Amino acid sequence: MREILPGLYILRKDRLATRSPSQEPLYGEQIVDGLRVWDPRRSKLASLLLRHHCLEGVVPSGKVLYLGAANGATVSYLSDILTDGLIYAVEISPRAMRDLLHLAERRENVIPVLGDAARPETYRRIVEPVDLIYQDVAQRNQAEIASRNAAIYLKPNSLMVVMIKAMSIDSTARAADIFDEEIKRLRGVEVLRRVDLPHHRDHIAVIARKVR
């Protein structure tokens, strides 16, 4: 077992694990030696972190705006490693929000926000400037949503990670062409890297930095 970021470990060659305050499974995951196993097949962020340590400088004390939090499974692992940080978790579905609220009751560093990431101005009273935006909304206008949030909430020079799902944009065109087109639509950021996700073949992760 090797620690690749504070509080984040590699177990064998393709599993991550985090140290959780409760040491109990939250989403049916395995617990090994007191660590919560984080399966890259179930989380795009875990799959990305196995290839690129994009959270360097953000953990353990950064502030994160997470767009498309769903039931909070990936948020819960971020919560484990952001021991002195904060996660604003935005989700549009009231059903998913119920699970997210349940997580937030157990985790002081998770602030659930029921809202539409395509209308970032609507949560201005809740969310403050952040050190990282992580987006996984699976919508047609993924680049536009990310760019609008970055313009309002991302601190200059800070990173944004956008998970782009080809099928959500166009189910007929070649995935590689869709990724190129969507990356061109990002505004106000410099694209640093695109990363294929071996466990999520219809997606890529785009890592970008906000320009001043």
Ligand SMILES: C[S@@+](CC[C@H](N)C(=O)[O-])C[C@H]1O[C@@H](n2cnc3c(N)ncnc32)[C@H](O)[C@@H]1O
């Ligand atoms: C692929 S799932 C996210 C999975 C989650 N990131 C994880 O790893 O556990 C996409 C989520 O984005 C949410 N979503 C879609 N459009 C949204 C929007 N405009 N604003 C906020 N959430 C949105 C969906 O309801 C869904 O829960």
